């Protein structure tokens with residue numbers, strides 16, 4: 097695995113791990129070109145140490161979930177999505193709130209990934225959540241619903257989800273996160289994800 101501790105400080109960035117020794121898959125629940133959720137996901141992703149390979153799976157072309165399609169032939173893109181989820185050591189979801197819940201595209205992607213029964217790709221998977229909403233009071237409802245879904249998928253919520261309200265005021269024109277309070281929360285969340293990755297990567301090396 098090539099895992100060594102550098103120096104004496106106990107920093108999560110302080111481990112020498114081979115580049116790409118852990119994988120995190122990003123999923124954005126908004127298809128909008130200038131999605132604030134995508135910007136939030138990018139801000140979070142930029143904080144991973146360089147031994148974490150981060151990749152976004154674009155869910156735009158995942159079809160609506162349909163059990164008839166599943167029973168005849170699972171679409172290639174769904175198979176690829178499930179492979180990527182399975183292959184990832186952790187998942188980072190950026191979820192908009194649509195009418196008090198999860199966006200349809202995100203729900204379809206999660207439903208496909210959970211199927212067929214007994215072959216869910218999310219089982220046991222660490223999942224971190226960030227949410228950006230434009231209003232000052234929104235986001236709690238989608239967080240509730242997504243928490244229930246993650247639980248239902250037998251996945252594990254990692255860290256404290258980050259909810260960003262009044263999101264248009266918290267990014268600059270280039271879509272870069274400019275709000276320091278949000279940055280602190282995101283750093284804490286990513287630290288928790290990295291700690292989870294380190295735990296699951298280090299345990300096998302400690303076994304006889």
Ligand SMILES: Cc1cc2nc3c(=O)[nH]c(=O)nc-3n(C[C@H](O)[C@H](O)[C@H](O)COP(=O)(O)O)c2cc1C
Pocket residue numbers: 126127128130131132133134192193194195196197228229230231233234235263
């Ligand atoms: C169909 C739709 C429903 C929405 N419903 C809510 C909502 O329930 N609560 C909320 O806070 N914002 C709601 N919004 C506003 C979103 O928070 C805002 O558009 C946000 O920027 C969407 O995320 P995005 O920038 O990643 O596309 C809704 C927006 C759309 C398009």
